[in-house]
Amino acid sequence: MEVSHKAIEIALQQTLDKRKRDAMYRSLQVNDGLIDFCSNDYLSFARSAIIRQQVKRTAEEMSCLSGATGSRSISGNTSYAEELEKLLAGFHQAEAGLLFNSGYDANVGLFSSIAGKEDTLICDELIHASIIDGCRLSYANRFRFAHNDTEDLEKKLQKAKGNIFVAVESIYSMDGDMAPLKEIASLCKQYNANLIVDEAHATGVFGKQGRGLVSHDGLEADVFARVHTFGKAIGCHGAIVVGSNVLRNYLINFARSFIFTTALPLHSLITVKCAYQQLMTEDFDNTYLHQLISHFKAGFETTKDVFLIESKSPVQSVVIPGNERARNVSKQLQLKGFDVRAILNPSVPSGKERLRISLHQHNTFEQVDQLKKHLKEILFD
Numbered sequence: 001m002e003v004s005h006k007a008i009e010i011a012l013q014q015t016l017d018k019r020k021r022d023a024m025y026r027s028l029q030v031n032d033g034l035i036d037f038c039s040n041d042y043l044s045f046a047r048s049a050i051i052r053q054q055v056k057r058t059a060e061e062m063s064c065l066s067g068a069t070g071s072r073s074i075s076g077n078t079s080y081a082e083e084l085e086k087l088l089a090g091f092h093q094a095e096a097g098l099l100f101n102s103g104y105d106a107n108v109g110l111f112s113s114i115a116g117k118e119d120t121l122i123c124d125e126l127i128h129a130s131i132i133d134g135c136r137l138s139y140a141n142r143f144r145f146a147h148n149d150t151e152d153l154e155k156k157l158q159k160a161k162g163n164i165f166v167a168v169e170s171i172y173s174m175d176g177d178m179a180p181l182k183e184i185a186s187l188c189k190q191y192n193a194n195l196i197v198d199e200a201h202a203t204g205v206f207g208k209q210g211r212g213l214v215s216h217d218g219l220e221a222d223v224f225a226r227v228h229t230f231g232k233a234i235g236c237h238g239a240i241v242v243g244s245n246v247l248r249n250y251l252i253n254f255a256r257s258f259i260f261t262t263a264l265p266l267h268s269l270i271t272v273k274c275a276y277q278q279l280m281t282e283d284f285d286n287t288y289l290h291q292l293i294s295h296f297k298a299g300f301e302t303t304k305d306v307f308l309i310e311s312k313s314p315v316q317s318v319v320i321p322g323n324e325r326a327r328n329v330s331k332q333l334q335l336k337g338f339d340v341r342a343i344l345n346p347s348v349p350s351g352k353e354r355l356r357i358s359l360h361q362h363n364t365f366e367q368v369d370q371l372k373k374h375l376k377e378i379l380f381d
């Protein structure tokens with residue numbers, strides 16, 4: 001007898017219908033040919049012909065397999081992966097590093113395994129979903145502190161017990177603003193807490209040769225672990241957790257998102273290495289990106305409810321309260337040829353719906369001017 005899935009499909013559809021009524025429905029969109037103001041390819045590495053050719057040449061020379069064939073613990077380990085870990089750990093001035101298949105996997109593996117039930121995980125309230133999910137899989141006590149609020153963090157540190165871990169993003173993915181890393185690191189020292197910094201949006205953008213904000217602030221020795229992801233400015237896919245040798249060995253043994261998954265294919269590792277080699281060259285220069293960011297911010301017009309969140313990073317968020325309104329503005333910009341996406345509630349708090357505009361080395365000053373002009377017309381005329 002055939003099984004009927006009708007009842008569950010009706011239930012799922014009802015949930016989807018509610019989501020639509022609440023203006024929270026997500027759907028996938030292909031926006032070919034529009035000007036990119038939404039990708040995380042800040043340094044344009046994903047579209048770099050130089051990197052593509054280097055990867056092609058190296059992959060051919062190494063006649064690399066199409067797949068990793070297994071997890072790192074079984075058939076998926078290679079000397080190439082181990083050397084890449086050493087190279088990247090050295091670049092980020094850490095003792096060791098461990099590759100993960102994505103930033104999501106790195107955070108889930110790290111946060112789910114690092115703390116036991118007597119311990120405490122403390123996260124900024126705007127922390128990325130991958131860290132929230134990792135913490136949810138942990139038996140540790142959990143606290144949230146108000147965004148970038150060191151006073152509130154201190155209150156939570158006073159309540160914490162066992163081994164304490166504090167999680168922040170150096171650049172917040174949705175607001176683009178920076179964590180006050182020096183103050184947070186000093187509080188962590190005072191309370192004997194271990195600081196973990198997700199550098200997803202700072203890698204390639206801040207610090208000498210794009211080493212990240214921890215490096216920019218000279219805090220390498222004060223941070224327990226850092227997560228550098230490769231899907232943003234590095235233009236590829238995957239991530240590395242850098243820290244001590246002990247941490248690396250611990251994650252190999254306990255991080256389930258590392259253990260129970262097929263490793264990244266060699267082709268991806270070659271791409272990551274070629275991209276990092278661009279950062280490592282003497283003439284690596286991301287000044288243009290920072291000039292573009294300043295240009296975008298200069299003279300940006302705001303009102304009481306529509307405003308730009310203060311950010312020095314390529315992530316520039318224009319708050320336009322209300323899912324319908326934010327979505328409508330993004331649609332109008334798309335019709336004018338700009339790929340700008342709205343970030344809606346529940347991804348961001350209600351009233352903080354926004355256009356998340358990201359800037360890249362491949363954007364021109366003229367494109368930024370045009371974008372600002374159209375945005376102003378849509379919002380204020």
Ligand SMILES: Cc1ncc(COP(=O)(O)O)c(C=O)c1O
Pocket residue numbers: 102103104105107128130169172173198200201229230231237238239
């Ligand atoms: C702060 C932060 N951490 C982690 C991730 C996950 O990285 P990945 O896209 O490599 O899974 C993201 C991506 O959205 C992010 O913004």
